[in-house]
Amino acid sequence: MFESLGRAVAHHPRRALLAWLVITVLGFGLALFGVSGENLFDRLTTGEPSVPGSQSSTANGILRDASTSGASLTLAVQNVDPSTAGLGDALTSARSDLMAIGGVASVIDPLVLPGGAANPAAAPLIAQDKHGFLLVVELTPGLSSSAESTALRAVERRLDQVPADLRAVAPDATGQVGGATLIFDAITSQVEKDLLTGETIALPAALLVMIMVFGGFLAASMPMVGAIASIAGGLGALLGLSYVIDLDSSVVNVVTILGLGLSIDYGLLIVSRFREELHHLTDGDGGLAARRRRGDGAVVTALVRTMSTAGRTVTFSALTVAISIAGLLVFRPQILRAVSAAGVAVIVVAVATALTLVPAMLVLFGRRLVRPGLISRVPVLRTLLARTADVQSEEGIFSRLTGRVQRHPWWVMLGALALLGALAVPLTHLELRNSTTQLLPLGSDQRDYVQLLAREYPAATTAPVMVVAQTSLEAATTWAAQLGGLADVASVDPPSPTGSHVVIGVRPDATDPGGAVAERVVREVRALDAPFPVWVTGQAAGQLDFTASLMSRVPWAVAIVALATLVLLFLMTGSVVIPIKALLTNAISIAASLGVLVWVFQDAHLSGLLGFVSTGGIETYVLVLVIAFAFGLAMDYEVFLLSRIKELHDSGLSNDDAVRLGLQRSGRIITSAAAIIIVVFAGFVAGKLLVIKEVGFALAVAVLIDATVVRLLLVPATMTVLGRGNWWSPPFLRRLYARLAITH
Incomplete structure (x- = not known):
């Protein structure tokens, strides 16, 4: 063929x-x-990863279906005392202009309420430091996509002008516009920018490497x-x-x-x-x-x-x-x-x-x-x-290196395993996260907006843990008293009806919505024997559901990939030993690269150099992607190397000579290919979106470890130790190989 x-x-x-x-x-x-x-970028989605059918996903679906509000944008006005005389009058023209925009259903700020900022109902819209307030614009629900987009752009432009409207009464006023649509736009826009940045760095660097190769x-x-x-x-x-x-x-x-x-x-x-x-x-x-x-x-x-x-x-x-x-x-x-x-x-x-x-x-x-x-x-x-x-040349740096390894194979093998084991140690305190706006880079307007709301307007933000109950408001109110008595709960929001359900906001005694305290609260709430159906959602709940889902399917994924790999490598080499050895060495190599990932991104040891703020863990799906991609790339180089070794062994060379000359002939290609893919991944580390940084960094490290410690040291050492045993397979499999072998 x-x-x-x-x-x-x-x-x-x-x-x-x-x-x-x-x-x-x-x-x-x-x-x-x-x-x-x-x-393509218009068709992308974003948001917290979820597991269909899980508690958190079901709760989110209930809340989404019961929602009767349209899209909204919020202006956080800062450096203004809401009780400043004349402030309400200064907002009059902005309110009128916003209401005149097609599709706008309501404009709310604390100064439109009776009594203005002094009204207790205005408290959620006033900054805790009393030097700011929120102006919320909500659209009519059910607008078409194009009508909603047009209205949001017009609202955003007008909100940006509000601080200038207040100059006469509040000369230091500033403002920050935010909302779910702007957060989504910020993430997708950053994806596009990071893609361009990565390719701008990766392609010229890869070309330079190949010029040196060829x-x-x-x-x-x-x-x-x-x-x-x-x-x-x-x-x-x-x-x-x-x-x-x-x-x-x-x-x-x-x-x-x-x-x-x-x-x-x-x-x-x-x-x-x-x-x-x-x-x-x-x-x-x-x-x-x-x-x-x-x-x-x-x-x-x-x-x-x-x-x-x-x-x-x-x-x-x-x-x-x-x-x-x-x-x-x-x-x-x-x-x-x-x-x-x-x-x-x-x-x-x-x-x-x-x-x-x-x-x-x-x-x-x-x-x-x-x-x-x-x-x-x-x-x-x-x-x-x-x-x-x-x-x-049949002799060179790779054959000489392999010759040295073959003179002391046990020491090299044990030393390589010790190094990989040491790199894998940070993996023992791995924590998984499902982040959203935390993925945005430092200096992002929308990241700053979300942090401002969490810091100054906690009552206007959604509680980190949300309980959706299928019951009456009275029954939910009675049961909510139990939630307030949980060890790690700081407060419980008053239950509110949403369609045929009741929503109860639970605020953990910690500010991190995805931290250990929030996760304990989720477990404590779920452990309660509620007299009616309840579902718990929020970032921490999503993390727990995502992790549980992964763990339940990991054995199947590992079994399928391992079996397929064993079969393919057997059909290529005719050995059952080499495929098993490949799986084991690749697993150790991946563990080492994940350990480095945890040390850098979870423990934040290189945060200043790489320009990120640690979320306190590794993104759940990043961990799975890195394992899958790193394993695939490791097998990529395994095939490159084994194809040459097998070719030479079939020509009549001994095991050790085939390994030595095979590494000489393929070593330059493997290290060159690795160098290229490392600079490709490193180019994307230069991007600003945290999840792309994590993936690019982890895969660059995985390839570096695999192409050096594993391919140049561990593989020749283990193949030398095993000797002729590398090529062993039982008689019935040898007969099968003779019929189905994938050979040149």
């Missing part, structure tokens, strides 16, 4: 290029402009062209998926960085193997003689060989990554299912570019790829490239 694909591309390279040009233009065009004026711009540019096409195709695929499933705003960046990194990795492997095969066919002759022999078929032969070896490896590798990410479909939270579907779609695009677009360019440029590039003629760069550019 791969040989046939190679021949097809070799005979029609321009058709492949034209097809990808169309796909790229369409992908970017659809993602940025959409089908009917609604682009020794020239021409070969280095090919994986980059594939990466750009992958980004376009991936974004177009995400737009299509957004019509089938809800895509959270963080999904776009997460799967984009995965697709970007993988497409470069796969393109790197294809280009490198093509150059190697072409060198063998032309004896390294990249001069005039090579040009005269253009019709000898060397380019086509090299491409067919590349596709039958590296093309097969790329496909196999992508399959292992896709299986790892597809394991997320086992979980119930919609965000994980969305990442799974989107991730698999992007992986398919990345493989397609590596197997069609990159080979098409290889055919067109042919022998020029084995000639020294222009930059290699610069004396200083020539010396540097002699050490970094790909070479054909």
